[in-house]
Amino acid sequence: MHESLKNLRFSVKPIMNEGARPVELARTMRVHPLSYQELPYDPEYSLYAGRLTPEKMNLATADEMYWKARREIIFRHTGEHPFEIIGEDAVVFLNKIFPRDVSKVQIGRCSYQFACYHDGGMITDGLLLRLSENRFWFAQADGDLFSWYKAHSHDLNVKIVDPEVWVSQIQGPLSLELLSKLLEGPIPDPWNYFDWAEMMMAGEKVIISRTGFTNELGWEIYIRPENDIEKLGDLILESGNSLGMILTATPGFRARRIEAGLLSAGADFDHTTTPFEVGLGHYINFKKDDFIGREALLKADKQSRSWGIRVENGIALRGRHLEKDGIIQGRVTSSSWSPYQECGIGIVLLDDAEGIPGSRFQVCCNDGKLHMAEICSLPMYDENREIVRGRKIDIPQAPNPWKIS
Structure with a gap:
């Protein structure tokens, strides 16, 4: 491009x-x-x-x-x-x-x-x-x-x-x-x-x-x-x-x-x-x-290659590659900023199905710099989808910040 x-x-x-x-x-x-x-x-x-x-x-x-x-x-x-x-x-x-x-x-x-x-x-x-x-x-x-x-x-x-x-x-x-x-x-x-x-x-x-x-x-x-x-x-x-x-x-x-x-x-x-x-x-x-x-x-192949990512202090650019040790491992398909988690979030498609939560990759972000991205499961929270069903009515009054460990 x-x-x-x-x-x-x-x-x-x-x-x-x-x-x-x-x-x-x-x-x-x-x-x-x-x-x-x-x-x-x-x-x-x-x-x-x-x-x-x-x-x-x-x-x-x-x-x-x-x-x-x-x-x-x-x-x-x-x-x-x-x-x-x-x-x-x-x-x-x-x-x-x-x-x-x-x-x-x-x-x-x-x-x-x-x-x-x-x-x-x-x-x-x-x-x-x-x-x-x-x-x-x-x-x-x-x-x-x-x-x-x-x-x-x-x-x-x-x-x-x-x-x-x-x-x-x-x-x-x-x-x-x-x-x-x-x-x-x-x-x-x-x-x-x-x-x-x-x-x-x-x-x-x-x-x-x-x-x-x-x-x-x-x-x-x-x-x-x-x-x-x-x-x-x-x-x-x-x-x-x-x-x-x-x-x-x-x-x-x-x-x-x-x-x-x-x-x-x-x-x-x-x-x-x-x-x-x-x-x-x-x-x-x-x-x-x-x-x-x-x-x-x-x-x-019946295995999923789609995962979530979190990025501290950056938003991964859609379409950019995930890299580890200089080797391309996948790409970003969607991204945004989460006001609740106070971090960049996204959905990625890895090149193989071996990704696991906690795995880390480098990705180019909205500031033009490489940031560390951590793989996570989807959904990122409310795994049983209780909010949309009206079973969980706790309204978040404050963010719940995520930090890379």
């Missing part, structure tokens, strides 16, 4: 459309209908699954957004892109696309899923909602899955359509308190982690799931074309303000999802990695009928 590019980042800025000529990029860079809420904060956007998602806003620092998610509540308009799969062969089709058994997903439940190429390399992942017996939504992460659907749906009674649904996340310890204020009636009981339900809010029927990308207590709202989107969005924002809620951009939860070991499509895995290599092999069901990538995955 040219030196002039190493310290640059590229983003999309909203500007006024001059004149009456059409905007040619509108088809490939679609904006969330509630993005007008972000405009007062000088937002910058990145492209995600064909949609724009905020990378930066000036209403708070990344650290302040992080603590809002951990201690209070945040509101984020995502680039997640739901597609609808409907028809008599919907389950057969989805079991062909995904290595995990879709037939086991009950109506009213969500399921984490990912798709692979024939060689076992990964395409993308996302959240599958079973709406009825033969109707599903798959809210996908970054990547192109629609063409893959179309290419493999021949001879099956199934339709793949874009329902024009947009997803926003409300995350943090106060998220269910806000939801209770917003609903016309009580929160469903039970309503467990990875459940979804149709609820009434401001006279509108909306689909809400107990999910998110922070590993904090939270929910996601799926806004359909028939909904009064602005009414719902403004109600959520205004009601949340009384609880200290703020809008957030990607860096506000990047550190939290890294701490939790939540992988980002295109960063922590891609077409060159199998699910086993990035620690997702336990989701694969070899007992079900054939799925794309099955034969390759049967032969694949």
Whole structure:
């Protein structure tokens, strides 16, 4: 990479459309209908699954957004892109696309899923909602899955359509308190982690799931074309303000999802990695009928090469190598600063599966210098994921600094 590019980042800025000529990029860079809420904060956007998602806003620092998610509540308009799969062969089709058994997903439940190429390399992942017996939504992460659907749906009674649904996340310890204020009636009981339900809010029927990308207590709202989107969005924002809620951009939860070991499509895995290599092999069901990538995955190395790292006084640069005694041992796939642990954190992919917690490597950091990085397990804490399930409600009032020994 040219030196002039190493310290640059590229983003999309909203500007006024001059004149009456059409905007040619509108088809490939679609904006969330509630993005007008972000405009007062000088937002910058990145492209995600064909949609724009905020990378930066000036209403708070990344650290302040992080603590809002951990201690209070945040509101984020995502680039997640739901597609609808409907028809008599919907389950057969989805079991062909995904290595995990879709037939086991009950109506009213969500399921984490990912798709692979024939060689076992990964395409993308996302959240599958079973709406009825033969109707599903798959809210996908970054990547192109629609063409893959179309290419493999021949001879099956199934339709793949874009329902024009947009997803926003409300995350943090106060998220269910806000939801209770917003609903016309009580929160469903039970309503467990990875459940979804149709609820009434401001006279509108909306689909809400107990999910998110922070590993904090939270929910996601799926806004359909028939909904009064602005009414719902403004109600959520205004009601949340009384609880200290703020809008957030990607860096506000990047550190939290890294701490939790939540992988980002295109960063922590891609077409060159199998699910086993990035620690997702336990989701694969070899007992079900054939799925794309099955034969390759049967032969694949079953050990994970994905780990967490901590760096004292530095943030490892994404894409940089991990080195030991001058020998490259792996690379950084995601990184951030953890305000809670007060150290740099990241996800790395080692060149072999022999890495163990406590192993140390050198890595280039944001100050341009080499720092010592220590391998750790993922998640970095809350190993049983009790926070996101509402079982652990201790809100961190102070950091818990990590120091290299």
